[in-house]
Amino acid sequence: MAKSLFILGRNNYDQLKERSLNATDMFLDLVEILNELMAKELRSAVVKFYKIKFLHDFSNYMINMEEIIDIMDHCLVEPVEKINFIRNQFHGMIKNFEDVRHFDTVDKCHNELPDEVAAAHCILHQAVLFNETMQESLVSIVEIKTKQCARDVNASLYDVKKCLDNFVPNFFDQLLVDAYSENCEYLKVVNASMTDFTTDKWRNSHQTLFPQKWENLVSKLKEKAKSLYGNIQEPLYMTLFSANISSQDIVKALYA
Template sequence: MARKLFNQSLSNYDTLKSRALQAIDTFVDLVYILNEEMAKELRSAIVKFYKLRYFHDFTNYVITIEDMIDITEHCLTNPVEKMQEIRAQFHSVIKNFQDIRHFETVDKCLMELPDEVAVAHCMLHQAVLFNETMQESLTKIVEIKTRQHAQDINITIYDVKNCFKDFVPDFYEQLLVDTYTETCGFLRILNASTTDLVNDKWRNNEETKFPKKWTPLLMLLKDKTSMRQSLQEPIILTLFAANLTSQDIVKTLYKD
């Protein structure tokens, strides 16, 4: 019975670690795709602002398009790097959190107690205690790290707007774009997923609801973005997103 309890505890422990990794991976994948969509919208807005059909003359702009591209890529780099860092950190913490039960206590049951009944009672008591201790310890780690990492990602995404405004005052007002702002639809989805992730129930034996709820949306977004990959060239994606006709694009790119 004691052996069964020990093994059951180890199995539950591994299951919790697996569920934690699955949940955070689902979250980071979702945020990555939403961030990619927001970045495309922002790049498209910049293309529109600089009137791409007059590609040959940007001399009248205070900030050249080359500078604006550098600023854009600088501000959009941090969230991507942060997501990669956070995924690696979470995986490292959860995978390396080892079973630290002290089995010498069980050995004392065998060596020091007077009869088999006392030994059996001691071993069962230790098995139950170890199970509760290990589950409680990992659950706390998962809850704390999940909240911390989800909030870090959220803050990083919201900092994109501040990054642009630090470089270019009234940047968003000029572009007339909602991307990375409070009214952005993608950010509302991100906020909802963040709330669900940090409020998920890690203290029961059921599967967490987050992957089950958000995986269908994630798969839909992955299918949608994979269809675009057939175009391959990012500049083409940006040009089409700017609502220009094929004739506009050809005239712009191949203008004498």
């Protein structure tokens, strides 16, 4: 019976680790896809602006298109790096939680107690205690780290607007684009998913609702992203495609 309890505890422990990794990956996948969509929207707005307005409205701030693209790439890189860092860190942390129970206490039950009934009772008690301690330790870490990583990712998305506004004042207002701002629909989805992600009850698998609620959306977004990436490989062409502008139009606008 004690052996069965130990094995049950180990299986529950592994299931909890798998559940936490899957939910975290799903959240980060969702944020990654939405971040790519926001970045594409922002790049498209710049391309459109140069096509339509050229430099007249931005002459006080921007010298040329190449310079602002360098500035944008600098500000857009943080969310991408943050998502990759958190994913690797979280996977490493969860995988480090291995079942390394030592049975010294169980041996003491055999060696120090007067009869088999007392020893059996002691062993069963230790089996339950081991399982509960292991599970509680991991659950606490998972709850803390999921909240922390979600907040870090969310903050890095909002920092894109601050970063760009520091380089080019009123950058978003002049582009008339909502990406990375409070009005951005993609960010509203990120905020909603983050709330669900951090309020999930990890201590009970039946109360962990995030995967069931968001799985379909993430799958559909992944499929859509794959089909788009399959048709258009180069980032420049992706930007031009989303802005409905050809490379010839860009050259003509810049050098006419």
